[in-house]
Amino acid sequence: MKSVKARVSTRRRAGWQTYALTAAAVTATAVAGARAVDADSAWYRNLEKPAWQPPSWAFGAVWTPLYASIAWAGGHALQRTHGRSRRRLATSLGANLAVNVAWNWMFFGRHSTKAGLLGTLMLDVSNAELVHRTARTDPDAARALLPYATWCAFATALNGSIAWRNRSDVG
Template sequence: MPGSLADAGAGYAGPHDRPLPLRPDLGRRHGHRRPRRDRHGDGHRWYRTLDKPPWQPPASAFGPVWTALYALLALAGGRSLAASGGRARPDYLRAHLANLTLNAGWTWAFFRARRPAAATAEAVLLAASTADLARRSWAVDRRAGAALVPYAAWTSFAAALSGAITRRNPG
């Protein structure tokens, strides 16, 4: 039908009408993330070979759970920082950043370095850091503290899961 959106620009031979060249680096050059196998090397393939306990959640659970936990962590952090004053504010910010660093460190220790025992020790520190963060949040804003309870529970569970995987896969 003439004049429809389907015909809009029909016949225009501008620079964007030709197909993009097929270049393997195109996505990286334009800020797009690489496929998972490239970001983690073969860490996921290695993980699938490990003996895991029967109580491990399905792989499909991890993405939604971590998305929700990071949203709660951001909410609690924002509320706690807003409610903090004086010396408590920079102390809370340091504790929050330390927790995020520990969180990222587990992924590196487990998947990149392939050191489940080190990752388990790191997960225990993360669980302790998360409990401390929840305590600090509760002291200045009870809703912020309550928002971190699921994160504290999950990091404790993750420490137990890491420990179980370490015990089942010695060496």
């Protein structure tokens, strides 16, 4: 039988590893998504955009803490779930990160405002599912995901406005 000290040490190590894994997954998402983004491309520069679009520097300033909050919330919630619930939460988080990356490739990679709009709508649905699933076991982690979901909803409105203004987009 393990001593109390050994069990606490094992839990701490597992906790650290969970945060490390969620941070690695989120970092991979950020890198993979950023590879598609080319805000200096002629295609993107020539799109008509709404006056309320934030300046380009704001996107990095916003995404950095949002990605940190996703990594923290994911690690925090995963430590508080077990068995099937943990697998489902991990799957939900992984799917959400995959859709997060996909939007960049759908919008910038395909040069398609319409595909981007579909991608960001899918991300909104995924965010709602992730927040709901997380809230069942870890309300603090779910609250930490709300700024991410809110920013993505704003991105949907922005993407929709750009798609509308550039209706001749064939992608």
